[in-house]
Amino acid sequence: MPSYATAGGEEASDRTAALAARCAACHGPGGGRGAIPAIAGLPAREIADKLRFFRDAGPKRDVMTTRASRLSDADIDALANYFASRTPDRPD
Amino acid sequence: MAFRPSRRAVVAGLSSALAAVSARGAARPRLVIVGGGVGGATAARYAAIWGRGALDVAMVEPSETYATCFFSNLYLGGLRSFDSLVHDYEALARRPGLRIVRGFVERIDRERKLVALSDGSSLAYDRLILSPGIDLDFGSVPGYSDVAAEVMPHAWKAGPQTKLLKARLDAVPDGGLIVMIAPPNPYRCPPGPYERVSMMAHALQAAGKRKTRIVVLDPKDKFSKMGLFQEGWDRRYPGVVEWQDPTIHGGIKGVDAATMTVATDFEERRADLVNVIPAQRAGRIARDAGLADATGYCPIDASSMRSAADASVFVIGDACIAGDMPKSGFAANSQAKVAALAALADLVGAPPTPAYYESTCWSLLTPTDCVKVDGVYEARGGRIKEVAGFVSDTGEADERRRRNVDEAQAWYDAMIADVFG
Numbered sequence: 466m467p468s469y470a471t472a473g474g475e476e477a478s479d480r481t482a483a484l485a486a487r488c489a490a491c492h493g494p495g496g497g498r499g500a501i502p503a504i505a506g507l508p509a510r511e512i513a514d515k516l517r518f519f520r521d522a523g524p525k526r527d528v529m530t531t532r533a534s535r536l537s538d539a540d541i542d543a544l545a546n547y548f549a550s551r552t553p554d555r556p557d
Numbered sequence: 558m559a560f561r562p563s564r565r566a567v568v569a570g571l572s573s574a575l576a577a578v579s580a581r582g583a584a585r586p587r588l589v590i591v592g593g594g595v596g597g598a599t600a601a602r603y604a605a606i607w608g609r610g611a612l613d614v615a616m617v618e619p620s621e622t623y624a625t626c627f628f629s630n631l632y633l634g635g636l637r638s639f640d641s642l643v644h645d646y647e648a649l650a651r652r653p654g655l656r657i658v659r660g661f662v663e664r665i666d667r668e669r670k671l672v673a674l675s676d677g678s679s680l681a682y683d684r685l686i687l688s689p690g691i692d693l694d695f696g697s698v699p700g701y702s703d704v705a706a707e708v709m710p711h712a713w714k715a716g717p718q719t720k721l722l723k724a725r726l727d728a729v730p731d732g733g734l735i736v737m738i739a740p741p742n743p744y745r746c747p748p749g750p751y752e753r754v755s756m757m758a759h760a761l762q763a764a765g766k767r768k769t770r771i772v773v774l775d776p777k778d779k780f781s782k783m784g785l786f787q788e789g790w791d792r793r794y795p796g797v798v799e800w801q802d803p804t805i806h807g808g809i810k811g812v813d814a815a816t817m818t819v820a821t822d823f824e825e826r827r828a829d830l831v832n833v834i835p836a837q838r839a840g841r842i843a844r845d846a847g848l849a850d851a852t853g854y855c856p857i858d859a860s861s862m863r864s865a866a867d868a869s870v871f872v873i874g875d876a877c878i879a880g881d882m883p884k885s886g887f888a889a890n891s892q893a894k895v896a897a898l899a900a901l902a903d904l905v906g907a908p909p910t911p912a913y914y915e916s917t918c919w920s921l922l923t924p925t926d927c928v929k930v931d932g933v934y935e936a937r938g939g940r941i942k943e944v945a946g947f948v949s950d951t952g953e954a955d956e957r958r959r960r961n962v963d964e965a966q967a968w969y970d971a972m973i974a975d976v977f978g
């Protein structure tokens with residue numbers, strides 16, 4: 466579980482953990498560092514902007530477009546904060 | 558003694574619930590996981606991370622190493638070594654709160670919540686996650702058996718079978734005949750047989766064997782990414798691949814390993830290589846435990862992966878019936894996270910978290926041409942339903958297909974780290 470608190474309290478952070486685990490399947494634990502762009506440690510603002518771009522205007526036949534399509538604004542902000550606080554060397 | 562979550566913890570989230578469990582100082586709740594494949598190892602890894610030592614997690618797996626079926630077709634195509642497919646459990650074994658038990662589960666006593674291992678020992682559980690993968694139904698192809706598989710490999714479980722298929726492929730003479738018998742639905746990795754055909758065709762081309770043909774005898778009249786594969790075969794390997802549906806072959810009568818022949822309703826042919834991929838069902842341990850229905854696979858609750866037959870058991874991966882999701886490693890990894898969180902919530906009394914599911918499968922047509930199928934899924938009306946997704950388009954630009962290859966390679970490394978890291 467992420468150890469930081471979010472606005473919605475613990476239940477929201479459980480939800481973030483479940484959401485962030487989805488990202489690990491392609492980006493690697495904690496946001497990775499491979500050919501699929503690393504997201505660990507990026508500024509939260511940048512991550513949130515990218516996720517909103519994919520959700521609202523993502524290219525067709527793109528994995529990120531389908532993944533982001535189901536995210537709420539609160540989910541996006543929580544994920545952005547979560548990955549901004551990770552480093553590839555301390556993934557979980 | 559049966560485990561009971563404390564009432565006080567039920568209102569809080571997972572963190573407080575975990576703290577409450579630790580503070581009680583009682584015996585830690587026990588989670589047992591059967592199978593150290595993609596589903597089982599992911600579940601073990603996440604239960605250990607999320608449980609933060611408050612759970613006693615044990616994963617039972619007979620093998621010391623795991624060879625991935627995914628990318629085994631690339632090994633056949635000569636694009637990867639076999640060793641690059643093999644992974645061990647050393648990093649997982651170092652995770653606090655996680656024990657890896659080398660053993661084979663012989664029997665599950667659901668009444669007493671015990672799994673019995675073949676060495677006579679047993680493990681008690683409060684929650685059980687099963688990810689035993691598939692069993693092959695050799696009898697689905699007359700004449701086929703585990704003995705015949707030594708001559709006509711299936712290579713649908715990665716290991717010695719995969720190496721045997723590669724050796725036999727490399728030995729096929731120019732002008733020879735390869736026959737694949739494709740499996741009926743539902744089976745592990747829907748695009749897998751057709752990616753395999755593509756990679757075999759590539760290996761033949763790379764070896765300069767221009768006159769060798771591949772005939773696919775399919776019990777189905779259509780298959781995953783069919784238009785994409787057929788376009789790829791026509792364009793990249795013209796005249797090499799002949800795919801036959803039941804209206805063309807009339808029915809698959811059987812095989813004879815002694816004479817290397819394959820009989821259909823219309824003819825009997827001798828081949829230089831026969832790859833038989835038989836029908837499949839859930840791994841035996843799940844069926845013997847009474848968790849499967851008449852289809853041979855295990856029904857589950859779509860929002861938690863909990864077995865429809867037993868509230869203390871979860872079934873994930875290829876062995877379960879996952880609605881619109883394919884039987885893929887990606888899907889097993891995604892289902893494992895849902896089951897781990899649901900089991901944890903049961904055991905420490907935290908409220909359940911919404912279930913997220915997804916799967917993307919990349920298939921290589923050539924070393925520089927890769928297509929993909931993608932889906933995002935949610936629990937809807939009692940089943941796992943696709944809510945977003947796509948399939949690559951026919952006629953896409955070469956550049957896009959090349960990028961898909963890079964994406965697939967990067968995915969492999971990320972997935973391995975997410976399962977075994």
Ligand SMILES: Cc1cc2nc3c(=O)[nH]c(=O)nc-3n(C[C@H](O)[C@H](O)[C@H](O)COP(=O)(O)OP(=O)(O)OC[C@H]3O[C@@H](n4cnc5c(N)ncnc54)[C@H](O)[C@@H]3O)c2cc1C
Binds near residue numbers: 591746840886887918
């Ligand atoms: C050729 C091919 C290509 C593929 N390509 C892809 C791909 O590109 N992408 C993708 O996502 N998927 C792919 N797949 C599918 C993927 O390999 C499976 O979907 C995935 O392995 C399923 O995971 P699982 O945990 O259900 O089963 P498995 O990974 O098979 O793991 C089952 C484990 O359980 C253990 N076990 C079984 N019974 C017992 C018992 N009684 N006691 C203890 N342990 C037991 C076994 O030893 C095994 O390690 C491919 C499959 C094939 C055949």
